[in-house]
Amino acid sequence: MTTTSTDRPLGITGFGAWLPRRRMERKVIATAHKWFNPALMAGAGGTRSHCSWDEDSVTMAVAAARAALASGDPGKVAALSLASTTLPFLDRQNATIVAEASGLRPRIRTQDVGGSLRAGTGALIAAFQDGALEGGDASLVVAADARRARPGSPDELAFGHGAAAILLGRERPIATLLGWTSESDDFVDHYRSEGRDFDYRWEERWARDEGPAGRLPAAVAALLDRLSLTPDGIDRIALPAASAREAQRIAKSCGLDPARVADPLDQACGHLGAAHAPLLLAHCLEQARPGETILLAGLGQGFDLLVLQATEALADYRSAGAVGAALGAGRSDENYLRFLAFEGTLELETGIRAEADLKTAHSVAYRSHGALTGLQAGRCTACGTVQFPPERVCVNRNCGAVDSQEPYPLAGRTARVVSLTADRLAYYPDPPVRYGLVEFEEGGRLLVEFVEWEGAELKVGARAGVAFRIKDRDEQRGFRRYFWKAVPA
Amino acid sequence: MAKGIRDKVAILGMGCSRFGERWSDSAEDLMVEAFQEALADAGIGVGEIGAAWLGTSYEEIGVGKSAIPLASALRLPNLPVTRVENLCASGSEAVRGAAYAVAAGACDIALALGVEKLKDTGYGGLPVRTRGAFNDLWMPSMSAPGLFAQLASAYVAKHGVDAHDLKRAMAHVSVKSHRNGALNEKAHLRREITEEQVLKAPTVAEPLGVFDCCGVSDGAACAIVTTPEIAASLGKSPLVTIKALQIAASDGSELSHNTWDGASVANTRIAAQRAFQEAGVSDPQSEIGAIEVHDCFSITELVTMEDLGFSREGRAVQDILDGRYDHDGAVPCQIDGGLKCFGHPIGASGIRMLYELYLQIQGRAGPRQLRDVRLGLTHNLGGAPLSNVASVNIIGRLD
Numbered sequence: 001m002t003t004t005s006t007d008r009p010l011g012i013t014g015f016g017a018w019l020p021r022r023r024m025e026r027k028v029i030a031t032a033h034k035w036f037n038p039a040l041m042a043g044a045g046g047t048r049s050h051c052s053w054d055e056d057s058v059t060m061a062v063a064a065a066r067a068a069l070a071s072g073d074p075g076k077v078a079a080l081s082l083a084s085t086t087l088p089f090l091d092r093q094n095a096t097i098v099a100e101a102s103g104l105r106p107r108i109r110t111q112d113v114g115g116s117l118r119a120g121t122g123a124l125i126a127a128f129q130d131g132a133l134e135g136g137d138a139s140l141v142v143a144a145d146a147r148r149a150r151p152g153s154p155d156e157l158a159f160g161h162g163a164a165a166i167l168l169g170r171e172r173p174i175a176t177l178l179g180w181t182s183e184s185d186d187f188v189d190h191y192r193s194e195g196r197d198f199d200y201r202w203e204e205r206w207a208r209d210e211g212p213a214g215r216l217p218a219a220v221a222a223l224l225d226r227l228s229l230t231p232d233g234i235d236r237i238a239l240p241a242a243s244a245r246e247a248q249r250i251a252k253s254c255g256l257d258p259a260r261v262a263d264p265l266d267q268a269c270g271h272l273g274a275a276h277a278p279l280l281l282a283h284c285l286e287q288a289r290p291g292e293t294i295l296l297a298g299l300g301q302g303f304d305l306l307v308l309q310a311t312e313a314l315a316d317y318r319s320a321g322a323v324g325a326a327l328g329a330g331r332s333d334e335n336y337l338r339f340l341a342f343e344g345t346l347e348l349e350t351g352i353r354a355e356a357d358l359k360t361a362h363s364v365a366y367r368s369h370g371a372l373t374g375l376q377a378g379r380c381t382a383c384g385t386v387q388f389p390p391e392r393v394c395v396n397r398n399c400g401a402v403d404s405q406e407p408y409p410l411a412g413r414t415a416r417v418v419s420l421t422a423d424r425l426a427y428y429p430d431p432p433v434r435y436g437l438v439e440f441e442e443g444g445r446l447l448v449e450f451v452e453w454e455g456a457e458l459k460v461g462a463r464a465g466v467a468f469r470i471k472d473r474d475e476q477r478g479f480r481r482y483f484w485k486a487v488p489a
Numbered sequence: 490m491a492k493g494i495r496d497k498v499a500i501l502g503m504g505c506s507r508f509g510e511r512w513s514d515s516a517e518d519l520m521v522e523a524f525q526e527a528l529a530d531a532g533i534g535v536g537e538i539g540a541a542w543l544g545t546s547y548e549e550i551g552v553g554k555s556a557i558p559l560a561s562a563l564r565l566p567n568l569p570v571t572r573v574e575n576l577c578a579s580g581s582e583a584v585r586g587a588a589y590a591v592a593a594g595a596c597d598i599a600l601a602l603g604v605e606k607l608k609d610t611g612y613g614g615l616p617v618r619t620r621g622a623f624n625d626l627w628m629p630s631m632s633a634p635g636l637f638a639q640l641a642s643a644y645v646a647k648h649g650v651d652a653h654d655l656k657r658a659m660a661h662v663s664v665k666s667h668r669n670g671a672l673n674e675k676a677h678l679r680r681e682i683t684e685e686q687v688l689k690a691p692t693v694a695e696p697l698g699v700f701d702c703c704g705v706s707d708g709a710a711c712a713i714v715t716t717p718e719i720a721a722s723l724g725k726s727p728l729v730t731i732k733a734l735q736i737a738a739s740d741g742s743e744l745s746h747n748t749w750d751g752a753s754v755a756n757t758r759i760a761a762q763r764a765f766q767e768a769g770v771s772d773p774q775s776e777i778g779a780i781e782v783h784d785c786f787s788i789t790e791l792v793t794m795e796d797l798g799f800s801r802e803g804r805a806v807q808d809i810l811d812g813r814y815d816h817d818g819a820v821p822c823q824i825d826g827g828l829k830c831f832g833h834p835i836g837a838s839g840i841r842m843l844y845e846l847y848l849q850i851q852g853r854a855g856p857r858q859l860r861d862v863r864l865g866l867t868h869n870l871g872g873a874p875l876s877n878v879a880s881v882n883i884i885g886r887l888d
Contacts, residue, residue, distance in 0.1 A: 352610070356617040364622045372626055387745040389627070395745045419643040419751035423635030423694040425614050432694070435629040436639050437875065439747050447744060447875065449629040460646035472630065483627045 010128055011173020012166055012308070013138065015282040016067025017323045018060050019162040019269050021452060023047035023330035024339050026157050032336050033152045040157060046267030047332065049160040053342045053429040054451065054470040057084045057144040058094050058101075059482065060163035060275075062468040065102040065142050066412070067326075068165035071318065074102065076169070078137035079109040081127060083119035083274050085192070086146045087112055088480055097482065098142060100373040101468040103409060117240070119143065119274040120164070121298025121306065124281075127168050128177050138169040145273030148343050150198045158242060160270025162326070164278035174314040175285055177306060178293065179227045181219055184302035187211055197344075212303045213241075213250045220254040220295070223305055234307070235292040237261045238280035240299060242271065256295070268327050281308070283323040290314050331454060341429070354427040358474040360481060370407060375466065375484045377444045378405030386410075386444030408444070410466065414489050415440045417462045420450065438464050438486050449485040456488035463489035493767040496887060497592040498731045499720035501713045502531025505844045508708035508832030509677040516545075516552045516606035517562035519709035523837075524563050524602060531598075531713045532723060538713070539596025541565055543572045544583030544603035545836035547616050551606045559602055576871030577783065578736065579603060580710065580839030581880035585734050587714050597719055602711035603841075605834035614705060615835075634702055635694035636873035637786040642696075643751030644792060648803040656696055658806040659787035660687035663700045663829055665815050666784065670826025672856045677704040677832030701787040706832025710840035712847075717887055728887040729850050732768035732864065735760045738878040749875075754789075756879035757796035757868060764881040770864065773798060777883070778862030779849050780820060781842035783870035784827040790814075793868055794822075797881070816859075824849065824857050839869035839880060846884055 030044035051060070061082055069077070080102075082095035095110035109132075113123040120143035127141045144163035149155035189207035190199045224231065237260050241247035244266070248258035262284050265276075272279055277298040284294045288310040298304035333339065340346035370376040371389050378390025382401035385394055386408055394401045420436030434450040450458055451469060464486040471483040504526030506519045514522075528535070543559035545551055552558035556572035559565070573582040580603030587599035610616045615633050619625055641659075645652050664684055670676040682700060690698035720728055737756040743749040770776050782797070784790035791809060794800040799820050800808045808814070814822035825831050825845040828838055846865030848854040864885035871878040 352612045353614070353617055357619075358625075360626065361622040365626055368623060368626070385746065387741075389623070389745070391741070391745075395741045397740060397742065419639035421635045421638035421642065421694045421697075422692075423632050423638070425634055425693050426630045426632040427617075428630050433630050433635070435631060435635065436642070437751060443747065445745065445747055447628060460642050471627070481626060 008170045009176065010130065010133065010139065010168045010170055011177070011311070012175040012285065013169040013171065013173050014068045014071040014167035015285055016064045016070070016165045017163065017279055017282050017326045018063035018067060019049045019326040019330065020051045020055050020060070021329055021331050022050050022052060022333045023269070024050050024333045028334045028336050029157055037152055040152070040154065043154060043157050047330065048157065048270035049162050049330065050339060051146050051161045051342060052451070054485070055146070055161070056088050056470060057086045057146050057163070058088055058097050059469050060146065060161065061098045061142040061144040061165070062101040064144065064163035064165040065098060065140060068140065068167045069102060072138060072167050072169070074104050076136060076138040077104045077108065077140050078133060079127070079130060079139040080104060081111050081113050081123040081141045083113040083123040083141065083143040084145050085114050085117065085119065085274050087114060097373060100369065101482070103374070103411060114274070117274050117300035118277070118298030118302070118304050120276070120278040121296065121304035122182070124166060124278065125180050125182060125304055125306065128180070135170065138167055141166045141168065141278070143275035143278040145275045147199070147273050148197050148345070151340060151345055153198070155199055155201070158266070158271050160272050162269055162272045162279060163275050164282045166278055166281065172313045173311055174317045175294070175308045175310045178309050179223055180304065180306045181223050182302070182304045183215065183219065185212065185215065186301055208246070212299045216250060216297065216303060217254045219303065219305055220256070223307060227307055229293070229307070231255045231257070233293060234295045235260060236284045236288060236294045238277065238284050238294060238296045239264065240271065240276040240280060240297065242266060265327070279323060285310065285314065286322050286324060288314060350427060356427070358472050358481070359477065360474065360479055372483060375409060375411045376407040377410050379408035380404045381406055384443070386440065386442070388444055388446050410440060410444055410446065411484065413440050413442060415446070415464045415466070415486065417458065417460050417464060418445065419460065420458060434458065451485045452487045465489045494588060494592055494734050495732050495767055495769060496717065496730045498588040498714050499717040499725065499887065500729045500731070500847055500884065501533070501598065501715045501720050501723065501725060502527045503712050503844045503847050504530060505675060505710040505841055506708050507675045508704070508706040508834060508841070510608050511707040512608065514707065516604050517558065519606065519707060520559060520562045520602060520604050523709040523711045527711045527713050533598065533713070535564065536566060538565065538568060538598050538600050540587070540590050541568050541570045541600040541602065542583040542586035543570065544574070544579035544601070544839070545572065545605055546574055546576055546579050547605060547607065547618065547835060549618065550609050550616055552604070575878050577785065577835050578839055578869045578871035578878050578880045579836040580841070581736065581867070581869040581882060584712055584840060584843065584882070585736065587712070588731055588734055591714050591716060598713060598715045600711060600713050601840060602709060603836040603839060604709035605836045606707050607705050607834060608707050632694060633873070634697050634786060636875070637789050638694040638697045639751060640792050640874055641788045644788070647750055647752040650803070650806055652696065654806055656688060657684065658791060658809040659701055660684045661809050662784065662787040662790045663687050666823045666827045666829035669816055669824055669857065670830025673826050673831060676826040676830050677706045678826070678830040697786055697788065703785050703828035704830065704832040706834045708832055708834035708837045708841070710837040710844050712840055712843060727851060729847055729884055730887045732883040732885050733764035734882050735764040735767060736878060736880045737763070739872070739876045743875045751874065753792050754796050754870065754874050754877060754879060756877055757793055757870065757881065760879045760881040761797045764866070764883050768883040770883065774820070777820065777864050777866050779824055779846060779859055780822050780866045780868070781825065781827065781845055782822060782868040784823055784829050785833060785870070789870065790822070797866070797868060821859055824854070824859060839867065842867035842869060843882065843884060850884065850886055
């Protein structure tokens with residue numbers, strides 16, 4: 001029996017974020033295009049995050065969700081919304097993949113939300129309004145985006161890739177929703193159509209002057225009035241604008257104190273699309289003190305506006321995958337050709353070895369989705385041996401029990417490297433492919449790829465965790481497969 | 490209690506094609522080349538063969554499925570013919586089938602032929618192929634050198650040897666095999682190399698360089714077996730008989746159970762012990778005159794010396810550097826150049842190993858001839874250290 005009634009409002013109970021570790025130096029991009037478009041040099045400060053070849057909105061969402069769930073109970077999550085404009089599958093629910101890889105219970109309520117850069121705030125408002133959530137249940141909103149940009153475009157500099165997750169529940173919220181408002185308006189400063197890789201963009205001065213931000217002053221005033229708040233009552237202002245200057249300009253136009261505008265993170269990671277507003281919210285929560293209020297905006301074909309307030313519980317809250325940690329875990333990248341290859345805008349000669357057919361037998365994949373997506377090993381109930389992949393007969397030759405294995409998740413556990421190599425013969429989009437055996441401290445071993453070990457010593461005995469990544473892409477059939485890889489613990 | 494195969498089957502004739510990049514020859518051509526030599530050696534006609542086994546692995550770029558390609562290429566007159574596949578141990582598997590048929594009395598004379606046509610892929614290295622519908626969904630993109638290279642990382646960690654000393658011992662393995670292969674006119678790679686060349690070669694899969702890897706070759710090898718009585722009646726002398734045929738396959742322990750340290754090949758150890766017992770060999774060090782092991786990579790040969798028991802645990806590096814496995818060492822190894830230089834047409838390799846020992850035991854090995862080889866051992870490994878099938882066979886003089 002839960003002691004929490006549905007009468008208590010939903011609040012934010014946790015948050016997490018994930019930024020790909022690769023941070024491209026903007027000056028490298030701009031310098032490469034200087035011959036063609038020298039104007040790009042003006043926006044060439046800072047770095048932008050970008051996905052490795054094996055990351056996408058789904059894998060980043062899983063990383064952010066797992067970070068948010070580190071402070072909560074994944075078993076209580078009963079609903080998950082995945083917001084993005086760059087989901088890899090148009091018809092195959094991406095949120096279902098994220099839910100299983102995040103260690104959530106099977107068969108919960110899930111949905112993909114997209115279509116606009118305010119999909120993240122829209123999903124958040126909907127989750128706050130979710131009357132169907134049972135008393136003790138939690139709800140997870142994850143937003144992730146990995147927008148591609150045409151080489152030489154301002155978008156190439158401005159965009160970043162990343163994800164943020166907000167966990168909602170009724171028990172000990174760290175922030176509550178004071179109020180919100182939302183307006184739709186078909187203002188087309190940019191769009192991306194079906195089958196197109198890149199955005200089409202109208203003049204940015206028009207977008208700045210006539211766009212959704214122009215409607216904010218009246219909406220902010222009305223919302224504050226409704227909440228009996230003065231502009232001075234807003235402590236932190238989270239605006240997913242292109243720059244700090246632009247965010248401050250919008251704040252000022254709304255009668256808000258520009259000094260209270262949160263860092264829009266354009267210099268550190270770039271604009272994360274639909275994930276940007278949730279990322280800024282997480283960043284504000286990470287820095288806020290109990291009692292502080294946060295105004296959050298989502299912009300795109302209108303706007304969403306939310307006013308939230310941190311609670312006393314925030315003082316005790318510790319996030320394992322906080323925004324600061326994600327921002328700090330970056331590695332400067334100056335290899336622009338590799339960046340293009342990972343973006344898919346530069347086709348490299350990969351040789352005949354790369355022609356191997358990667359056709360997926362979907363009936364096989366579904367039969368084993370617990371092992372593949374959930375990284376569920378089998379634990380023998382007769383002898384305790386943990387084994388991957390799970391089989392009907394226990395691998396311990398002193399046991400040999402049949403049909404004795406129960407699901408045993410390996411994700412989130414620590415392993416040690418048993419053997420390894422760096423292989424330059426096998427085809428891999430980011431050679432050499434590193435792989436080997438790892439052994440989990442609490443039992444079970446896994447033949448696995450190693451990724452993200454730049455800056456960490458990969459050797460026998462090294463401590464590793466696992467991360468959900470793209471395993472390979474079947475370009476012929478437009479499918480991609482996911483599996484787990486070993487990362488530094 | 491089973492008595493085993495010892496001395497129940499004699500080798501009547503053997504043949505082996507030249508190994509290498511046989512651009513102008515098909516797998517069928519290579520089969521005929523090896524078979525004609527074996528027939529002549531056996532002194533029989535095709536009509537006297539009672540059954541045949543074909544060992545080949547990459548049928549998708551070679552002969553296709555089934556044993557029919559063997560039957561058709563050799564025009565075997567509607568014989569019972571079987572195709573076997575056990576990765577790189579497919580050739581040894583074919584011999585096992587033929588020898589068991591003779592031992593069982595199912596036929597008087599049986600043929601085992603292994604063949605592989607690897608150089609029709611359009612790229613270097615072994616062909617890329619599926620590891621099964623489920624395994625393809627989770628196993629990394631891997632190559633054979635990468636799978637075996639991991640032995641080195643675990644070996645260094647287990648025995649605390651210096652990584653450079655290990656690299657030097659691995660280099661010595663290859664230098665030795667190139668020296669041996671240079672004397673073999675059927676070998677794929679016949680040029681001697683230096684330790685410095687090996688150490689400076691481009692990396693394939695850390696710590697394996699180009700010269701730590703065996704040749705990727707086309708070739709075929711075959712054996713005609715019969716009973717010792719029939720062999721003697723056909724005037725065969727000296728008689729070479731099979732002393733042991735052992736094979737051990739992974740039960741999933743290496744991949745899925747925390748009981749393997751990654752620095753050895755468990756099945757080699759098991760198959761070797763069974764083979765010594767079946768052959769009645771109590772002191773392999775003094776009784777075995779020559780060995781042909783599965784040196785697909787230098788590190789494989791190194792750990793195999795410990796797995797077979799010729800080097801003590803952790804001692805292979807020093808033994809190799811001391812020349813123990815050289816042509817003039819205590820346990821001559823890869824006298825014909827091994828997989829490294831004779832070459833490695835997958836399905837043919839297990840039989841190619843027997844071919845060299847068969848010649849050595851009869852004193853027919855020409856410039857490579859060792860003194861007084863009475864017993865020889867082959868070690869033929871299919872798969873990778875973390876999932877494999879290991880075959881250890883022993884042949885020797887009957888008297």
